[in-house]
Amino acid sequence: MVMWPALVANKILNKRLGSNNFVADYPSNTEPLLSYDQPSLSTKTILNDHEDTQKYKVFVSTWNAGGIAPDEGLNIEDLLETCNKSYDIYVLGFQEVVPLKTSNVLGSENKKISTKWNSIIREALNKRAHNICKDNKKQEIRNNKEGNNPSQQSEDFECIISKQMVGILISVWAKSDLRPLIQHPSVSCIGCGIMGCLGNKGSVSVRFVLHETSFCFVCSHLASGGREGDEKHRNSNIAEIFCRTSFPRGPLLDLPTKILDHDHVILLGDLNYRISLPEETTRLLVENRDWDSLLQNDQLMMELMGGNMLRGWHEGAIKFAPTYKYCPNSDLYYGCCYHGKNAAKRRAPAWCDRIIWFSNGLKQIQYGRSESKLSDHRPVKALFIAEVRVSTALKKFQSLFLSERFQQIKTHFEVTPADEFICKKQSSFRL
16 A cells, blocks of 8 residues: 555655556557658658648547546537547547545545546547448448448547546547557646645646657646636746656657647646636626627736737637536526525636647637536537648558558468467557
8 A cells, every 4th residue: 555645755756757657558668660760761761751741630628527527428429529520639638537635636546537538538439430330331241242342441549648647637549540650659747736746736748749740738727716816826837837847859869858849739728717807797798798808808818919928829719608617517607506605606707728729730620618517617629730741751651551552462471370469459458
C-alpha cells in the first residue's frame, strides 16, 4: 500500500512520471511502421524531398463533468456527431471526472473512471464503423455474386493517447489507417492547484507528430472565481502551463519541447473566464440572448484581443448560450432555482468552457455546444481542418502498401506463423 505522505511529496515536488506514462491501444515504446526515424526512411533523399500537404478533419471537445461518474448507457453520439460526419482524429478533454475532494487531490489516481469514459468513447466512435462494416459485408456478398470487388473499408478508431491527472482527462483517438503515421506520442502534466502544484487545477498536454507536422493539445482546468481580479489567477495558470510543460526532443533531437513550438496548438478546457458585468446585467443579457454585449465584457475575449499570455491565439465566433452554470438535470441557470439561504450560491452565467488555437495551418469550420445535462456545464465542441506536411517520397512509399498491385504481389508469398504473430495488433489496454 502506498502511503499518502509519499504520494503528496511526489506531487509537491512535481516528480516526473515519464513522457510515455499513458495508456493507448498499442505500446507507446513501439515506433510506427512508416516512421521517418527509421534508417530506410530518414535519409536526406526523403526528408529533403518536395513536401506536399494533406488536410485532416480534427474534432475537439471539452466538458466539465462536475465530478459525476457517467452511466454505462450514457449516449455521447450527439456530442461526437458520429451519425452524420466522419472525422480523422478525435480529441476529447474532460475536467472534474472525479470530485475535487482531498482524497482525490492528494491520493492516487482513480483509473477506473478514465477506463469508464474511454469505454463509452470507444463504443460511440466505433458504433458507426461497425454498422458500415456490416453493410460492407452484405455488399461484398452481393458483389461476389455479381463478380465485383468492393473497395470500402471499416473506419474503426483507436486510442493513441489517454492520460488523467486528478480530475483532468484527455483522450485522443484516430482512424486505424492513420495510426501507423502517428509518431512520438507523449504527455506532460502540470499541477497549478493547491500550493501552486497539486492537480486539482492545471493541465494535461499531449503531443504527437502526424506525417511531418507536430500537434499539441492542452487540456486545462484553470483557477475558478467570479470576483474582480480572479482572471489574473487564470492568466497566471496559463503562464505556468506554458513555462513548465516540456516534452522530450525525440531520437533525432529535432522535436519541439515547449507547447508553442509545435505546428498546431489547441488549448481546450474549463478555462473559467467569466463576464465582467454585474450579475443582474449578465442574467438580463443572457435572457435576451444578446451574446455580442456579453462577449464585449468576456474576460477571455479581452485577453485574446489585448492581453499578454494569449496574444496571437484565435477563437471562433461564439453563437451559443453560456455553458455554465446550470441546475442539475435542468436547462435553468444556477441561481434561478435557488432562494433564501441558497441564494449565496448563485453563479452568473459564463462561457467557462472554451477551445482556442495557435496556428496558421488550422481552420475552424464549426464551434458550438452540446446539450447533455450530466453536469452543471454543457460540453463545447469544435471542428478543424488541419494542414499537414507530407513528403512526396514518403507519400509514394505509403501508397505502395495501399495499392491493388501490392495486394497482388503479397498473395504470391506464403505468410508464416511468425509473420502472423508480428502482424497481429498489439495492445497495452483494451476496454
